[in-house]
Structures are given as structure tokens and as C-alpha cells.
Amino acid sequence: MKVVACTWMLLSMCLLGHCLLVYGEDNEAQVLDDFLNSRLSEKPSPVIRFSARFDVNTDSIQPQDGSMETDKISALPGQPDGVDFNHYSGYVTVDSEAGRALFYYFAESPENSSTNPLVLWFNGGPACSSLVGAMAELGPFRVNSDGKTLFRNNYAWNNVANVIFVESPAGVGFSYSNTTSDYQSMGDKSTAKDAYTFIINWLERFPQYKTRDLYVAGETYGGHYVPQVAKIILHKNKKSNQTLINLKGIAVGNGVIDDRTALLGRYDYFWTHALNSDETNKGIHTYCHYFDDRDPEQCANFIIKSSTERGHIDEYNIYTPRCQLNSSSSIKISSDSTNFDPCSNHYMLSYLNRAAVQTALHAKASAWEICNRSILSGWTDTAVTSLPIIKNLMSNGIRILLYSGDLDSTCPVTSTRYAINKLKLHIKSAWRPWSTDKEVGGYVVEYDGLTFVTVRGAGRLVPSYQPARALTMISSFLEGALPPPFLIQNNS
Structure with missing residues (x-):
């Protein structure tokens, strides 16, 4: 998998005392979140074909x-x-x-x-x-x-x-x-x-x-x-x-x-469940054109803003308490x-x-x-x-x-x-x-x-x-x- 450096670096920044990549040990939600967000400004890969x-x-x-x-x-x-x-x-x-x-x-x-x-x-x-x-x-x-x-x-x-x-x-x-x-x-x-x-x-x-x-x-x-x-x-x-x-x-x-629909559905879910502001939702839809590479830096900024607005919740289940x-x-x-x-x-x-x-x-x-x-880091195809x-x-x-x-x-x-x-x-x-x-x-x-x-x-x-x-x-x-x-x- 080719990762867009700008997006990956921004996603790796530490916000509010927590690194986006580390909330305790890894789990599926964190790994997948980073994996998908890194693809927001990529060009599409072909459908996997078994030659x-x-x-x-x-x-x-x-x-x-x-x-x-x-x-x-x-x-x-x-x-x-x-x-x-x-x-x-x-x-x-x-x-x-x-x-x-x-x-x-x-x-x-x-x-x-x-x-x-x-x-x-x-x-x-x-x-x-x-x-x-x-x-x-x-x-x-x-x-x-x-x-x-x-x-x-x-x-x-x-x-x-x-x-x-x-x-x-x-x-x-x-x-x-x-x-x-x-x-x-x-x-x-x-x-x-x-x-x-x-x-x-x-x-x-x-x-x-x-x-x-x-x-x-x-x-x-x-x-x-x-x-x-x-x-x-x-x-x-x-x-x-x-x-x-x-x-x-x-x-x-x-x-x-x-x-495409995974990313669109995710950020629409955030907004419809009151986890993101109107402004961030508009920014995501404006700059994150799902592989069109319209403005990857602005897209990454709004991804980080989206994460900050959601706070430290369990994204597996938005209403469950986190482990303390x-x-x-x-x-x-x-x-x-x-x-x-x-x-x-x-x-x-x-x-x-x-x-x-x-x-x-x-x-x-x-x-x-x-x-x-x-x-x-060596995921060669997706x-x-x-x-x-x-x-x-x-x-x-x-x-x-x-x-x-x-x-x-x-x-x-x-x-x-x-x-x-x-x-x-x-x-x-x-x-x-x-x-x-x-x-x-x-x-x-x-x-x-x-x-x-x-x-x-x-x-x-x-x-x-x-x-x-x-x-x-x-x-x-x-x-x-x-x-x-x-x-x-x-x-x-």
C-alpha cells in the first residue's frame, strides 16, 4: 500500500496529550482508522485480480x-x-x-x-x-x-x-x-x-x-x-x-x-450522530474527494479536526465507556x-x-x-x-x-x-x-x-x-x- 506522506504525518501528530496512533495497545478500530484515513487522498487502486x-x-x-x-x-x-x-x-x-x-x-x-x-x-x-x-x-x-x-x-x-x-x-x-x-x-x-x-x-x-x-x-x-x-x-x-x-x-x-462508501459513510455517521460539527463535515466533503487528490493537506487537517472534536471515545461503540x-x-x-x-x-x-x-x-x-x-508498511496491494x-x-x-x-x-x-x-x-x-x-x-x-x-x-x-x-x-x-x-x- 502506498501511503500519502503528508496525510500520514499529520495523522501521526499528537493531539490533546494523545497520539492518534496510540490509545493504549492497538486494536482493529485504531489500525483500520489509520489505514483508511491514509487512503483518503490516494488515487484508486485497481480491483484485485488473481492473475x-x-x-x-x-x-x-x-x-x-x-x-x-x-x-x-x-x-x-x-x-x-x-x-x-x-x-x-x-x-x-x-x-x-x-x-x-x-x-x-x-x-x-x-x-x-x-x-x-x-x-x-x-x-x-x-x-x-x-x-x-x-x-x-x-x-x-x-x-x-x-x-x-x-x-x-x-x-x-x-x-x-x-x-x-x-x-x-x-x-x-x-x-x-x-x-x-x-x-x-x-x-x-x-x-x-x-x-x-x-x-x-x-x-x-x-x-x-x-x-x-x-x-x-x-x-x-x-x-x-x-x-x-x-x-x-x-x-x-x-x-x-x-x-x-x-x-x-x-x-x-x-x-x-x-x-469510497466506507469513508463517506464514516464521516456522515460522525455528523448524524453529533460527533462532528457542521463546519468539519462541510470541510471533509469539500476537500476529501475520496481518491480524487483534490487537496490532501486540507483533507488531512479536517481529518485531525474531526478526531479532536470526537474526543477520546470508543469508536467501536460510541456509547460504551472506555476501559479505565x-x-x-x-x-x-x-x-x-x-x-x-x-x-x-x-x-x-x-x-x-x-x-x-x-x-x-x-x-x-x-x-x-x-x-x-x-x-x-509493506502492504503491497489493496x-x-x-x-x-x-x-x-x-x-x-x-x-x-x-x-x-x-x-x-x-x-x-x-x-x-x-x-x-x-x-x-x-x-x-x-x-x-x-x-x-x-x-x-x-x-x-x-x-x-x-x-x-x-x-x-x-x-x-x-x-x-x-x-x-x-x-x-x-x-x-x-x-x-x-x-x-x-x-x-x-x-x-
Whole structure:
């Protein structure tokens, strides 16, 4: 990725005692915020195309060190009693010559694991770990505030699917390469290629899943990752004239699907939710012409002004309190997956950096981090839009779910709606509320080939903020149905 120096330098300035690039440790929101803002005054990149020289060979099975038996986890340190499912973790080599391997955590369903579909999950960033999904969102466990013990997530997605969390690309989390130059040449293409190679080789390790329905899902920059790996799967199935991977659908939450609409939707969300002034909103629309390179310096100035006006809020969820771990006012919520603790990242960092935990996970000892910014300096390619890929997937019968927590400001619901509108789809089922536990869970509209769902009261990490609603949503999608309609109760 080419970064405009002027914009990047301005974004790196310290304001009000805080550097824009550092509010504690990195997380997806901060990394993605910087990544997208750096592109506001860039010229557009071409849509990612997978050329013949980049093709993934159908015989690309790599020599592996691991096996299903050795990857099985006997117990995680501090896990609660009564764990009634099998879980596995380890490495899948995606390039034996380079020594590049991706780390995964796999949780089978407690019931119906032999028939439930597979879900392959990617967190975004780019360059952020999918163990965030496993340990703070949709995985079977959450980390308690002691950073040493776990509690059960009653709304985990492995209740309805067998879920694989893969840390991608190499250099993220426990994933690695023995070829250091790999870290200077990451990008959308290489990430998609490695993800495809991962799942092909993972299925060799778990052959009982080879014919199972597969859904690829993810959030934020997963709006790039998910459609791109799905495109390769579809291409390789056609090229080999057989179903190598039984892809059925994709799901993207609060995703970066189209950079133009992502940026437009973000700043419109700031303004419509009273986070920016009229003057700043006008300045953004005047000078930040979304890759037209009209006035990058003025654009960068208004980006900084926008950030100053918003203050130090949690942009994952604009109404949630920020973590104040060292303050007596810090909110401490644990052992209850229905409430989201804003300090969860700290607990997860502590837990995953414990030597006993890394041993139990079969991970190579390393300092685990949520995101790895260093590999972004060499991010060699990124597409302006995933919409053509999504359109192609739809035309080939792949089911599409786009969903948005409506309190996220960095990849907001407005951005997703603007992106969908560019597809000019025919509405199949009109906009309506849907329900969980007799409450409005959000809103849904079904188009030909694509379903859009909002999750009411959820931030960026939808399963973290609204776990019950997220489980209802994904369960319905996997069943090929829309979320259940909201019915007004007659108490008379």
C-alpha cells in the first residue's frame, strides 16, 4: 500500500496529550482508522485480480508437522468445568519452502458436530488477530478480569456451527514465516492465497469435514479477506471441475466493502450522530474527494479536526465507556457473556501471553499482540472495492450476508448501506424489524442474492455487544432463513 506522506504525518501528530496512533495497545478500530484515513487522498487502486501467475495450484498440499490428534487441546488453563466439545489448535503450513504457517483455533459444536456446517472466521485490521473473535466475540470462552481464567460464552457460534479461527496473514498473532522478507510483502492477494491454501490443507488434517458446507465469515477488513478467499474457492472448484471446498455462503460484519462508501459513510455517521460539527463535515466533503487528490493537506487537517472534536471515545461503540483499567471507576464485568467489559482486550492480552496457555494451544512461544502494524508498511496491494467480487459470488449462487452493529462509527451501518446501494439490487423482502427474546433485535432487508441485517445496540464486535442477537442472526443465515420477525405482543 502506498501511503500519502503528508496525510500520514499529520495523522501521526499528537493531539490533546494523545497520539492518534496510540490509545493504549492497538486494536482493529485504531489500525483500520489509520489505514483508511491514509487512503483518503490516494488515487484508486485497481480491483484485485488473481492473475494466472498468482494462481493457486489444486495440488498445493503442503508437508505438515501437525495432525488432528496432536492438535487436540486437552484443557485450556483456567477453563470452566463441563466443557462438552472438542477443540483443537496448531499450525497449518501454507508455504513449506518459505516456512510460512498460519495458526488456528477450532471449536467443534457440543451437539450435532457431525452435521453442523463449518464457519471459517477472520478478524480484520488489516493485520489483527482472529483470536479476538475466539476470546472476546463468538468463541466458546471469554477471559475473566483476572487474565488467568475463562468463563463459558453461552451464545458462542459453535452452538450452531463448527468454527475455525485463523490468524492471518503470517506475522499476525502466533502465525509466522521463517522468511523475513515475507513480512515486507503482504497484501490482499497473498493473504487470500494463503487463506485458501490453509483451508485446503486443514481439510486434509480434518478429512471428515471435506464435504461439509462451508461459510466464510469475518468483520471490518474481512470485507476484503472474506470475498477474496471465496472468489479463489469458487475459481478453483470450477477449474478442477469438482467441489474441492463446499462453499455455501459468506458473512461480513461492519465490513470495509468499498473504500469510497466506507469513508463517506464514516464521516456522515460522525455528523448524524453529533460527533462532528457542521463546519468539519462541510470541510471533509469539500476537500476529501475520496481518491480524487483534490487537496490532501486540507483533507488531512479536517481529518485531525474531526478526531479532536470526537474526543477520546470508543469508536467501536460510541456509547460504551472506555476501559479505565487503572482507575477505581473501571467497569468490571465478568462471568456473564450478556454484558461486554470494555477492558476485555487487556484480559485477553494477559491470558494469551501466559506460557501455560501458549503451551496448551500448541503455539510457538511469542509475545502475542492484537494487531501487528509493522507488516502494513509493506502492504503491497489493496482493492478499492469488493463489490465486483460480491456480485460475482451472487451470480454463482453463493449466499451473502452483510450485517452491521448500529453503534460502530469506524465501519458504520451507513457505509454498508451506501455500498449495497451501488449494487442496485432488487428488493425481495422489504425492510422490517426482527426479534430476539421478544425485543427488536435489529432490522433486515432481503435482496436477490444478498441479505442485509442490522443488529440493534451492537458496536463493531457484534457478538461481543449483543451475543444473543448475533447468535439468532447467524443461526438464521446458516439455516437459509431471515431472522425471525418482530411481533407486537397484545397484552390485553
